[in-house]
Amino acid sequence: MKGKPETVKAVEVSDLTKRFGDFRAVDHISFSVERGEILGFLGPNGAGKTTTIKMILGLLEPSGGRISVLGLDARKSRGDIKKMTGYMSQQFSLYPLLTVRENIEFFGGISGLGRPAIRERQAALAGQLPETLFRLTVRDLPPGIRQKVALFVSLLADPDLIFLDEPTSGVDPEARRAFWHTIYSLRERGKTILVTTHNLDEAEYADRILVIHQGRIVLEGDPRSLLETRKADSVEQLFREAIGSHETT
Amino acid sequence: MRLFYLVKKEILEIVRQRELLVLLFLAPIIQIIVLGYVITTDIKNVPVEVVNLSNSRAAGEITARLQASPLFRIVKLSEKPEKAEDVLRRGEVRAVIEFRDSPGRGRWAWTLPEVHILMDGIDANSSQIAAGYVNGIIKDYLQEKLRRAGLEMPAEAKTLIRYNPRLRSINTMGPGIVALLLTILSVFTTAFSFVREREQHTMDTLLMSRLRPMEIFVGKAMPAVLIGLLDMVLGIGVVILWFHIPLRGSVFYLFLASLLYLAAILSYALIISTVVVNQSQAMFFSWFSLVLFLLLSGFLTPLESIWARAPALAVLTEINPLRYLIKIIREIFLKGNGPAFFWRDLLALGGIAVVLTSLSLLNFRRFISK
Amino acid sequence: MRRLRAVMAKEFFHLLRDPRSLSVVFIMPLVQIFIFGYAISFDLENIPVAVIDQDHSEPSARLIRDFERSTVFVLKPLGGARREGDFEAADWALRAGRVKQVLVIPAGFAGRIRQGRTAEVGLIIDGSDSNVANRLYQYDQMIIQRFAAGLKGLEDVFQVKTKVYFNPESRSVFFFVPGLVAIILLMISAMLTASSIARERELGSAELLFISPLRSGEIILGKTLPYVLVALATGSFILFFSHFWFGVPLRGSLLVLLLFALLFVLTGLSFGVLISTLAPSQRVAMLGSVLATLLPSILLSGFIFPLDSLSAPLRALSEIIPATHFLRIIRGVAVKGADLRHFLKEGASLAGLSLITLSLAVMRFTRLRRARR
Numbered sequence: 001m002k003g004k005p006e007t008v009k010a011v012e013v014s015d016l017t018k019r020f021g022d023f024r025a026v027d028h029i030s031f032s033v034e035r036g037e038i039l040g041f042l043g044p045n046g047a048g049k050t051t052t053i054k055m056i057l058g059l060l061e062p063s064g065g066r067i068s069v070l071g072l073d074a075r076k077s078r079g080d081i082k083k084m085t086g087y088m089s090q091q092f093s094l095y096p097l098l099t100v101r102e103n104i105e106f107f108g109g110i111s112g113l114g115r116p117a118i119r120e121r122q123a124a125l126a127g128q129l130p131e132t133l134f135r136l137t138v139r140d141l142p143p144g145i146r147q148k149v150a151l152f153v154s155l156l157a158d159p160d161l162i163f164l165d166e167p168t169s170g171v172d173p174e175a176r177r178a179f180w181h182t183i184y185s186l187r188e189r190g191k192t193i194l195v196t197t198h199n200l201d202e203a204e205y206a207d208r209i210l211v212i213h214q215g216r217i218v219l220e221g222d223p224r225s226l227l228e229t230r231k232a233d234s235v236e237q238l239f240r241e242a243i244g245s246h247e248t249t
Numbered sequence: 250m251r252l253f254y255l256v257k258k259e260i261l262e263i264v265r266q267r268e269l270l271v272l273l274f275l276a277p278i279i280q281i282i283v284l285g286y287v288i289t290t291d292i293k294n295v296p297v298e299v300v301n302l303s304n305s306r307a308a309g310e311i312t313a314r315l316q317a318s319p320l321f322r323i324v325k326l327s328e329k330p331e332k333a334e335d336v337l338r339r340g341e342v343r344a345v346i347e348f349r350d351s352p353g354r355g356r357w358a359w360t361l362p363e364v365h366i367l368m369d370g371i372d373a374n375s376s377q378i379a380a381g382y383v384n385g386i387i388k389d390y391l392q393e394k395l396r397r398a399g400l401e402m403p404a405e406a407k408t409l410i411r412y413n414p415r416l417r418s419i420n421t422m423g424p425g426i427v428a429l430l431l432t433i434l435s436v437f438t439t440a441f442s443f444v445r446e447r448e449q450h451t452m453d454t455l456l457m458s459r460l461r462p463m464e465i466f467v468g469k470a471m472p473a474v475l476i477g478l479l480d481m482v483l484g485i486g487v488v489i490l491w492f493h494i495p496l497r498g499s500v501f502y503l504f505l506a507s508l509l510y511l512a513a514i515l516s517y518a519l520i521i522s523t524v525v526v527n528q529s530q531a532m533f534f535s536w537f538s539l540v541l542f543l544l545l546s547g548f549l550t551p552l553e554s555i556w557a558r559a560p561a562l563a564v565l566t567e568i569n570p571l572r573y574l575i576k577i578i579r580e581i582f583l584k585g586n587g588p589a590f591f592w593r594d595l596l597a598l599g600g601i602a603v604v605l606t607s608l609s610l611l612n613f614r615r616f617i618s619k
Numbered sequence: 620m621r622r623l624r625a626v627m628a629k630e631f632f633h634l635l636r637d638p639r640s641l642s643v644v645f646i647m648p649l650v651q652i653f654i655f656g657y658a659i660s661f662d663l664e665n666i667p668v669a670v671i672d673q674d675h676s677e678p679s680a681r682l683i684r685d686f687e688r689s690t691v692f693v694l695k696p697l698g699g700a701r702r703e704g705d706f707e708a709a710d711w712a713l714r715a716g717r718v719k720q721v722l723v724i725p726a727g728f729a730g731r732i733r734q735g736r737t738a739e740v741g742l743i744i745d746g747s748d749s750n751v752a753n754r755l756y757q758y759d760q761m762i763i764q765r766f767a768a769g770l771k772g773l774e775d776v777f778q779v780k781t782k783v784y785f786n787p788e789s790r791s792v793f794f795f796v797p798g799l800v801a802i803i804l805l806m807i808s809a810m811l812t813a814s815s816i817a818r819e820r821e822l823g824s825a826e827l828l829f830i831s832p833l834r835s836g837e838i839i840l841g842k843t844l845p846y847v848l849v850a851l852a853t854g855s856f857i858l859f860f861s862h863f864w865f866g867v868p869l870r871g872s873l874l875v876l877l878l879f880a881l882l883f884v885l886t887g888l889s890f891g892v893l894i895s896t897l898a899p900s901q902r903v904a905m906l907g908s909v910l911a912t913l914l915p916s917i918l919l920s921g922f923i924f925p926l927d928s929l930s931a932p933l934r935a936l937s938e939i940i941p942a943t944h945f946l947r948i949i950r951g952v953a954v955k956g957a958d959l960r961h962f963l964k965e966g967a968s969l970a971g972l973s974l975i976t977l978s979l980a981v982m983r984f985t986r987l988r989r990a991r992r
Contacts, residue, residue: 381757
């Protein structure tokens with residue numbers, strides 16, 4: 001199943017479905033993510049974004065469809081996929097009672113980093129943060145710093161594919177801009193990034209966007225060309241039109 | 250080695266919550282001490298009312314002995330008849346001891362009055378033991394009378410009480426209290442920790458990492474086992490040093506049995522935590538299981554009587570890990586028994602531990618891949 | 620009034636939306652009652668006993684028969700082969716727990732009886748369970764005394780008659796059900812309240828409550844009233860079930876009982892609120908409520924362990940535990956059918972305790988609110 005590295009897509013999803021009882025959280029969606037691109041996953045709450053990501057990551061069992069990540073079948077090669085992906089979840093997933101240093105030690109350790117590597121990483125983040133903040137427990141950190149730390153932690157194993165689930169919720173615009181700056185530098189290094197957000201003006205940061213509504217894809221493409229071709233002023237307008245038209249069909 | 254980081258994280262999290270530390274270590278010590286004084290099945294100071302309707306001197310003498318005995322507390326002395334039922338209803342006394350003149354008979358110079366012990370059947374245990382005490386006092390009295398008449402009681406019992414000569418209830422209950430506390434702690438803290446992780450979404454991150462499900466399982470269970478063992482040491486230390494309960498047997502087997510028991514009970518708690526949806530359900534299930542384990546363990550009431558009364562329920566005692574622990578603990582502490590005596594119980598405990606641990610591991614795997 | 624109802628309704632829906640919780644609250648006490656009713660009793664039954672008869676006479680055989688005939692004992696043969704080895708076998712059987720008691724009739728037993736001297740009977744009792752051992756001892760004494768009296772024709776002299784009231788079959792259900800009802804009432808009112816409020820604090824939605832225009836009393840009432848109703852419903856259910864299934868008597872005025880149950884539940888509630896204001900997390904709230912309310916109520920209320928044997932300070936402690944008074948009322952009025960007049964002291968204590976805890980809880984709650992403002 002492995003093709004030449006340049007032609008293998010980062011993520012390929014076909015006919016993916018997830019049912020919870022009668023409720024279809026994800027309804028036969030198909031899409032792909034190219035290597036080295038930033039994909040924005042948009043949609044209102046409950047649209048199916050997180051469910052889709054969890055299935056790609058192997059945290060949830062799909063009800064139907066196929067997923068391949070970096071050329072590997074998601075169902076069979078979960079272990080290998082884990083080694084190549086990083087994940088930053090909605091609630092930032094750090095341990096609030098532990099300090100930043102301890103969080104790095106923990107996540108680095110369970111990712112298989114040796115002690116010297118862990119120490120190097122701790123020093124690297126320490127250099128980016130004011131010293132007083134570095135020694136605090138995560139519980140006492142301001143949200144912007146917490147997000148920065150969470151991102152750092154998700155990158156500890158230097159993954160090729162990174163999933164960020166609502167990474168900027170509750171974060172002020174200044175910190176948000178710094179965050180995207182980091183994301184771009186990641187892309188420069190050849191990483192593929194999938195970002196979910198319900199913050200629509202962030203969509204313009206992405207290379208491509210995917211809009212999900214009620215478990216189905218209602219809009220897909222490069223945000224700038226979409227804005228032009230659809231003659232919309234903002235992604236939000238695009239979004240509303242897509243949702244609106246979807247609801248009338 | 251990944252496991253090491255997980256265990257370290259778990260321990261750090263526990264240590265960082267001061268109230269939790271108090272609850273896990275300080276509170277149990279205090280509780281064991283308090284419980285040791287409270288959980289006494291020694292019956293003494295039983296409140297009774299004495300109604301003397303007899304004219305005999307014997308009645309007066311026996312009453313004097315009852316008064317002198319620490320086993321009784323004579324709340325009221327009366328010479329008027331009163332409906333025992335009404336007296337007992339009021340709840341101030343457990344029994345009414347009535348002396349009546351026996352219609353003159355017998356070949357003896359002195360007459361013993363008829364003694365009626367009218368008991369409150371609601372607290373049957375206390376009442377019956379009290380009745381036994383009255384019997385004893387009357388028998389001693391009778392014996393003295395006989396001796397003075399130059400006669401002897403034809404038969405007498407010479408009793409030897411092994412392992413606990415003064416019949417101290419703390420010797421029986423003490424080690425069991427430690428087991429009890431261990432159970433309460435383990436069940437409650439474990440049932441909570443998994444639910445809490447779920448609610449914190451950090452479980453996803455753990456699952457996303459390179460940790461295998463088995464490692465996550467062990468990593469979360471290990472601190473609980475360590476805490477349990479530590480509490481065990483503390484608890485045993487307290488009962489030995491504070492209450493002077495003799496420890497006559499091997500400490501090694503004590504720990505082995507505790508370890509197996511901890512494995513069993515923690516696995517059980519883990520299974521509960523994956524079955525329930527929120528924390529108050531966890532609480533109820535834990536509580537309920539606790540009561541069940543306790544009642545069917547031989548801690549409060551002898552297992553033999555459960556077999557006699559409800560054999561169907563008695564089967565449950567066979568799979569109750571607490572039952573085996575209590576038996577082994579009591580034997581090690583009081584009888585000084587070695588494994589030759591309780592190897593079967595140890596095996597049963599081990600078997601239950603293995604079964605429950607495997608079940609909870611399987612359950613855990615299923616639970617995280619949903 | 621309307622605001623109050625809104626808070627109440629929310630709590631109710633929270634509870635009802637969870638069928639698992641509801642079944643837990645009803646089914647589990649039921650199962651416990653079944654076990655108490657069928658399996659648990661302090662009566663001695665089926666106790667294995669070994670006999671070493673070194674006399675093999677008619678009187679010794681008669682004594683052994685007396686023991687055998689009682690429902691308490693079950694005679695078990697000893698595994699020892701030789702005569703001298705009997706004691707070793709007996710010791711082993713005792714240590715292994717195969718028998719709880721060994722009866723030894725020494726040689727010369729019948730001889731001494733004939734000579735008019737005292738014949739001794741040896742009893743070796745396993746003391747590792749002190750309660751059982753104590754009762755065995757008493758029971759043994761009664762059998763031997765009756766045997767002795769029979770020998771000398773002293774039966775008429777040694778006349779002790781016993782009569783049991785209110786519970787002629789000595790069924791332990793009668794003893795335990797009142798306690799169980801109290802525990803369930805307490806559990807629901809204290810634990811659920813504590814965890815519900817603590818949960819709100821944890822989630823942060825308590826802030827909304829704190830700054831709302833409702834008065835502290837209204838908030839507390841609104842959040843806890845549904846639990847009161849659930850608690851009372853469950854308690855009554857258990858009581859009635861025990862009455863109809865196990866025949867536990869239910870006398871006296873039910874209305875009065877309900878009133879006292881309400882007072883009792885109120886104390887549980889207040890404790891719950893109090894603990895939830897002190898506890899930083901839901902987990903601590905629940906553990907705390909178990910330790911602070913449930914354990915003392917089980918241990919120091921006379922539910923299982925008799926209060927009479929306690930030392931004076933502990934007995935004093937038991938008087939400030941609401942469950943103690945509630946238990947006396949249930950046992951006295953509901954099961955024994957006593958007149959309420961005799962339990963006014965308990966009733967007043969219960970009312971007093973609930974008033975104190977309620978005001979404490981409201982005070983703490985208000986202070987907490989003010990601190991947040």
